[in-house]
Amino acid sequence: MTSTESTAFFARSWSLYDLITEHNYMFHREIYARVSDLLKLRKDIGRYRLLDLGCGNARFLAPALMRSPPAHYQGVDMSEAALEEAREHLAGLTCPIELTHNDLLEAAESTVSKWDVIFTGFAVHHLTHQEKERLFRIAGRCLLDGGWLLMVDVLREENQSRKHYLEGYLRFMRECWTRIPTDQLEEACAHVETYDYPESLSTLNDMAKASGLINSQVISRFGQHGTVMFSRDVPEFTD
Numbered sequence: 001m002t003s004t005e006s007t008a009f010f011a012r013s014w015s016l017y018d019l020i021t022e023h024n025y026m027f028h029r030e031i032y033a034r035v036s037d038l039l040k041l042r043k044d045i046g047r048y049r050l051l052d053l054g055c056g057n058a059r060f061l062a063p064a065l066m067r068s069p070p071a072h073y074q075g076v077d078m079s080e081a082a083l084e085e086a087r088e089h090l091a092g093l094t095c096p097i098e099l100t101h102n103d104l105l106e107a108a109e110s111t112v113s114k115w116d117v118i119f120t121g122f123a124v125h126h127l128t129h130q131e132k133e134r135l136f137r138i139a140g141r142c143l144l145d146g147g148w149l150l151m152v153d154v155l156r157e158e159n160q161s162r163k164h165y166l167e168g169y170l171r172f173m174r175e176c177w178t179r180i181p182t183d184q185l186e187e188a189c190a191h192v193e194t195y196d197y198p199e200s201l202s203t204l205n206d207m208a209k210a211s212g213l214i215n216s217q218v219i220s221r222f223g224q225h226g227t228v229m230f231s232r233d234v235p236e237f238t239d
């Protein structure tokens with residue numbers, strides 16, 4: 001698997017992903033409502049710097065950022081089509097917006113900037129085990145004090161094999177994603193079967209701990225779709 005191959009799907013079929021999210025089949029509405037609530041709790045609204053790895057078109061994160069504006073937003077994605085749309089979705093933000101067309105690990109590894117929030121939505125499961133470890137190392141190095149790594153992604157159950165996970169997810173897609181035309185549904189299923197490598201929460205926690213992010217908190221869970229916050233210290237929220 002290469003990043004280029006796994007992201008080619010999004011370059012080609014961005015409209016299919018949009019259709020899936022339009023019907024809320026991956027719980028984007030509920031997930032991003034919780035992300036929005038979480039960002040509202042930051043004490044540095046208007047001053048925090050956010051890096052969005054695998055930002056796609058930022059359609060769901062953008063409203064949360066409008067409510068809790070950062071001081072700087074950088075989105076990284078391999079899909080130019082998605083980045084073009086992201087520019088439109090983020091147009092209402094008044095802070096500097098940087099959209100980078102690159103592999104998320106390469107972009108993050110080469111950054112000398114520090115971040116208050118590193119956000120990533122439904123992108124990490126495309127990485128190999130070693131690449132996920134690299135991502136956590138980058139987060140451990142680049143997060144400022146009080147920083148959060150906020151990860152939205154699909155998760156495997158503890159001790160569940162990838163094969164068993166895929167059987168369940170593909171069944172869920174075929175049974176529940178009823179408004180996706182059959183040929184497009186099968187294209188999405190083939191993409192999941194080839195490129196999805198989700199981890200269990202305990203594996204992610206181990207990777208995070210090895211990078212100094214010793215706190216983890218599950219923010220939400222909807223079926224296989226979860227949001228986890230990793231941080232160096234216990235997060236301080238406004239009361």
Ligand SMILES: C[S@@+](CC[C@H](N)C(=O)[O-])C[C@H]1O[C@@H](n2cnc3c(N)ncnc32)[C@H](O)[C@@H]1O
Nearest residue numbers: 003010054055056077078079103104121122123
């Ligand atoms: C499922 S979409 C998620 C988009 C958005 N973050 C969301 O939550 O709706 C995954 C995005 O990650 C991007 N992506 C996956 N692997 C990547 C990589 N290695 N480098 C950069 N972008 C990547 C894809 O191009 C795609 O836009």
